[in-house]
Amino acid sequence: MSTLSLIAFGTALAAVIGLAFDLPDRWFCALLALASLLGGADAVLRGLPLWAFAFLITGAMFAGAAAHAVYTAGRRQR
Structure with a gap:
């Protein structure tokens, strides 16, 4: 396993x-x-x-999905 794969997996x-400790969706x-992007970079290599x-x-x-979660969280705070 390459270093990039290990970082992506980690x-x-x-x-x-x-997620088990209530990590926010964003x-x-x-x-x-x-x-996923690190895995894609490893696949390219x-x-x-x-x-x-x-x-x-x-x-x-x-x-x-992360951008959408940030946007909706921002709208809820207003």
Whole structure:
């Protein structure tokens, strides 16, 4: 396993463990987006274009979910 894969796995594990301790949705989605993007970067380095594309699309979806969670949390505070 490469270092990039271990960092991505650790980030995803931190997100899932944080979910057990009431981690806000914006942080959960942001950590999963980071893990997906790191996994996509690792797939690019390994020469796996389909996996890289899948990871990058998944990372973009989680980043959108994190942005939406930040926006809704901001609207609730007003």
